[in-house]
Amino acid sequence: MKYSAINLVRNAFSYHENWQKAWSSPELKKEYDVIIVGGGGHGLGTAYYLAKEFGVKNIALLEKGWIGGGNTGRNTTIIRSNYLWDESAALYNHAVNLWEGLSSELNFNVMFSQRGLYHLAHSVHDMQEITRRAYSNYLNGIDAEILNQDQVKKNIPHMNVNGRYPVLGAILQRRAGTARHDAVAWGYARAAENLGVDIIQNCEVTGIDVSNGTVTGVQTTKGSVNAKKVGLVPAGHSSVLANMAGFRLPISSVPLQALVSEPIKPILDCVIMSNTVHVYVSQSDKGELVVGAGSDSYNSYSQRGSFDMIEHIMGPLTELFPIFSRLKMLRQWGGIVDVTPDRSPIIGKTPIENLFINCGWGTGGFKATPGSAHVFAETVAKGEPNKIAAPFSIERHFSGALVDEAAAAAVAH
Amino acid sequence: MFVIKCPYCGERDQTEFSCHGEAHIARPENPETLTDEEWGEYLFIRSNKKGIHYERWTHDHGCRRWFNVMRDTVSDEILATYKMGEEKPKS
Numbered sequence: 001m002k003y004s005a006i007n008l009v010r011n012a013f014s015y016h017e018n019w020q021k022a023w024s025s026p027e028l029k030k031e032y033d034v035i036i037v038g039g040g041g042h043g044l045g046t047a048y049y050l051a052k053e054f055g056v057k058n059i060a061l062l063e064k065g066w067i068g069g070g071n072t073g074r075n076t077t078i079i080r081s082n083y084l085w086d087e088s089a090a091l092y093n094h095a096v097n098l099w100e101g102l103s104s105e106l107n108f109n110v111m112f113s114q115r116g117l118y119h120l121a122h123s124v125h126d127m128q129e130i131t132r133r134a135y136s137n138y139l140n141g142i143d144a145e146i147l148n149q150d151q152v153k154k155n156i157p158h159m160n161v162n163g164r165y166p167v168l169g170a171i172l173q174r175r176a177g178t179a180r181h182d183a184v185a186w187g188y189a190r191a192a193e194n195l196g197v198d199i200i201q202n203c204e205v206t207g208i209d210v211s212n213g214t215v216t217g218v219q220t221t222k223g224s225v226n227a228k229k230v231g232l233v234p235a236g237h238s239s240v241l242a243n244m245a246g247f248r249l250p251i252s253s254v255p256l257q258a259l260v261s262e263p264i265k266p267i268l269d270c271v272i273m274s275n276t277v278h279v280y281v282s283q284s285d286k287g288e289l290v291v292g293a294g295s296d297s298y299n300s301y302s303q304r305g306s307f308d309m310i311e312h313i314m315g316p317l318t319e320l321f322p323i324f325s326r327l328k329m330l331r332q333w334g335g336i337v338d339v340t341p342d343r344s345p346i347i348g349k350t351p352i353e354n355l356f357i358n359c360g361w362g363t364g365g366f367k368a369t370p371g372s373a374h375v376f377a378e379t380v381a382k383g384e385p386n387k388i389a390a391p392f393s394i395e396r397h398f399s400g401a402l403v404d405e406a407a408a409a410a411v412a413h
Numbered sequence: 414m415f416v417i418k419c420p421y422c423g424e425r426d427q428t429e430f431s432c433h434g435e436a437h438i439a440r441p442e443n444p445e446t447l448t449d450e451e452w453g454e455y456l457f458i459r460s461n462k463k464g465i466h467y468e469r470w471t472h473d474h475g476c477r478r479w480f481n482v483m484r485d486t487v488s489d490e491i492l493a494t495y496k497m498g499e500e501k502p503k504s
Contacts, residue, residue: 304489307414397456
């Protein structure tokens with residue numbers, strides 16, 4: 001059933017009790033053309049674009065828990081594309097272009113809000129970095145504005161620009177913003193199922209079948225399935241799945257945590273992030289401040305961040321916004337992010353024929369969801385990397401052609 | 414948050430330490446003879462184990478010495494700490 005104003009009125013007469021389920025729980029079949037492992041936004045989106053744009057008919061999406069229950073439901077929902085290098089700019093801006101039409105494409109309100117993102121500069125070096133990045137962004141067709149201290153103060157009056165690390169300026173991307181993360185998973189799931197994708201939840205992949213260097217299927221907690229092609233989109237568990245297929249990845253899985261405050265009236269109409277003092281904050285439509293900072297330095301699969309990190313998050317926040325110091329934090333949680341050496345993702349082929357991988361999004365994958373899903377779907381469908389995805393192969397770790405976003409643009413968020 | 418037993422100083426709070434990734438990766442003796450694949454493997458490829466993980470830590474705000482930790486990455490339980498150069502404990 002299409003979501004529309006007319007259907008909303010029509011269903012009001014039956015007290016909204018007859019809305020059909022957004023997606024069902026089909027039985028796992030014995031064979032598929034393509035299996036996507038991982039039911040987060042990137043995986044669900046991949047299944048959707050495979051069915052919609054690349055004509056693949058027989059697709060299953062396997063999720064070990066519930067869809068959107070991993071990093072898709074645990075991030076701070078920030079979206080931007082002002083990355084430094086051409087390769088990243090192309091990838092993340094492809095995503096922003098898709099974000100802009102996503103709600104109408106999926107017939108599901110993902111609440112994409114282009115409220116603007118300020119990346120703060122606290123030193124002369126920071127000002128040089130954001131200026132260099134702004135010029136790089138212009139050349140790649142990405143909007144960027146350099147603001148001085150007065151302009152920042154005028155736009156964000158609550159901010160303390162004269163703290164221990166004074167705010168000298170900011171790079172502003174007006175097309176950046178936030179989206180409702182759960183809605184992204186739900187919207188893609190509903191749209192994918194409408195195109196015939198089997199979404200199988202509570203189905204953990206326990207093994208990957210490889211014969212003569214070619215993938216033939218997967219073993220799951222619901223039995224074994226044959227597949228012509230398999231796409232892995234597992235985020236934190238990338239190395240675990242790669243090990244099942246007999247290869248290793250340049251990835252470390254580490255905890256990243258976030259917090260939300262009690263809900264308050266509108267006070268912050270944009271996204272603020274700072275690499276130097278390291279915090280990022282926005283206000284959700286419910287009124288909560290959504291706050292995050294850096295990841296822990298040690299490997300873990302526990303989905304729990306370390307306690308001292310909370311102080312590292314709240315310290316810079318209350319320094320920048322002394323007014324927030326009175327707020328209570330209501331919830332805190334962690335996710336496991338798969339970090340690569342150059343802080344850029346891995347999208348493409350694996351050493352196993354017909355087995356593809358999309359991982360290594362580290363601390364900032366949510367923003368790329370539609371773009372990542374779209375380029376990966378083409379890669380899986382055609383068997384060769386999509387043009388935008390090509391620089392992000394595993395091979396770059398051997399050739400040396402890293403896409404190094406670690407120093408500047410890819411701050412954890 | 415961990416309480417880590419530094420092999421030199423004893424038990425201390427995690428905030429005194431920092432972690433530096435997987436342990437027991439030996440630098441190749443003849444880097445100039447390695448292929449790109451072998452060098453990339455040494456530099457970047459990691460086991461990223463779910464389960465028993467051996468890793469390097471430094472006691473930054475203490476004795477400033479390096480040592481190894483054996484830890485379960487599922488429960489985060491620290492199973493052993495030992496000095497650099499010592500045999501790794503069996504899992």
